[in-house]
Amino acid sequence: MAKTRVRFAPSPTGFVHIGSLRTALYNYLYARNQGGDFILRIEDTDRERFVEGAVENLISVLEWAGLRPDEGPRWGGACGPYFQSERTETYRHYAQELLKKGYAYYSFDTPADIEAMRARAKAAGNPYAKYNFANRMEMRNSLSLPPAEVEEAIADGTPYAIRLLVPEGRKFEVEDEVRGHVVFDSKEVDDQVLLKSDGYPTYHLANVVDDHLMEITHVIRGEEWLSSVPKHLLLYEYFGWQPPKMAHLPLIFNPDGSKMSKRDIQSLEALPPGKVDPDVASYIRRGYEKSAILNCIALLGWNPGEGDDRQVFSLDELVQEFSLGRINKSAAIFDLKKLNWLNKEHIMRRSPESIAAAVRAMPEAEALGEIDQAYLLGVVGLLHERLHFIGDFWRMAGYFFKDPESYEAEALQKRWSPETAPLLQELSREFEAAGVFAAAEIEQALRTVAERHDLKGSLLIHPLRLAVTGLSVGPGLFELMELLGRETVLRRLTLAIKQVPMILGIG
């Protein structure tokens, strides 16, 4: 059996759409699962839509995601070039072959001619006229014109396109891997332009020719392509080629059911109601874990099946479990809440070392100078489970590296009374006297002082947290103090005992 070969074939129109990333992911997963090849091919045959830097952007997103192609523009391969714009000779050759076999014909119609034809049809009550067997003999093409006139036009350099000759009364049947049996009637497909008058091929020709030449075995792409399957099937038939297997993926929509559009979004933080950002780069910038994004979109239209309730998957696990047969037919809505939850789950599964490394790479770390690795790992240990984004780390970790410069005003009002300072003073002496400055001993010291004054522990704990961290919330207080160390804690207590009453204007 032939080696499985799949391709991701985007057109570089600027940004990478979430749906596009999922198509790439499914192709990648299938290739890896089957031990096959994953090919990247750039479909840049529309020079009017060329966007500067789009290819670079695309490749960088793929690399970021870890979906590394086996063949492609950056990676080379036996079937290159992988830019369709560099393969125009090939397409011309195959268009000629079709012409020779009588499966395609020259079309000299100008855009105005076609517009006029459609306008006539519209007036006659057909709003979406096709260029096909019903009217092709009324148009200007090599079927309707006398041979001499055709030759003359070509010799003159009259612009022409090459169109596919679609027969009347044919049925086209596909066995789609996700949709099952689908039938089309040839009266629904028009004499598609294969080669444009600028010499570039249309998607349909280039796609079929390349998929064949690149020995693609499975075409996995969005549902928007389902209705052009008959054209492709006809082309394979005309060329005498074996068509690949097809899998048309369900679409992904906004929460309000609309199409995901870049136009709706200004920033990820200010999403219009019911909308979601389609640009993968936005999520990367926001600091989402790549594994969480991949996990999230993988689940949009696929699941591991009965008896497997797992929601959290690494890329490797997805590769392990993936199959075309478990792809859903119905469109899915992108759910940011679930992405957020998955993001946290993926952070939880990261090792403290990898988080420490990520956190060291951030600019805030640089400002702190030398950071002791064991100490950093200690901080990560305390903060790990409360991180929603790795990027939140330094906002939460400040007091582990610097004495508080201020205290949360509201919490101070609530937790600090005139009796607090003397109590903390007493606590401070207790800490000084303690043998080991570890969580259990710290708590023991605190409970001792509380009992001595017949107070609830919380009456000491809250102001103590404020004094030591400046904040009202955070990890377990005793653990945090142990990590900070006795010296730092005593210093901060002294500082707070002096400053807080001044701030509050008491004592």
Add this chain to the structure above:
RNA sequence: GUCCCCAUCGUCUAGGGGUCAGGACUCGGGAUUUUCGAUCCCGUAACAGGGGUUCGAAUCCCCUUGGGGACACCA
């Protein structure tokens, strides 16, 4: 308009003739805790509608409705 695709909790989904229709996210409640978070319990919530087929339909068939896609010398 024509053709094609789709239809289970708000969302992602399992289940494909006999299930109390299961899980996850969200939301609500509780437990725990020095706080936040995490965790653990508990709860709310669905087979779009109508016809068939069948002893029996969420499941198979048909229709309706709703949603989506395609109908370019764009991909």
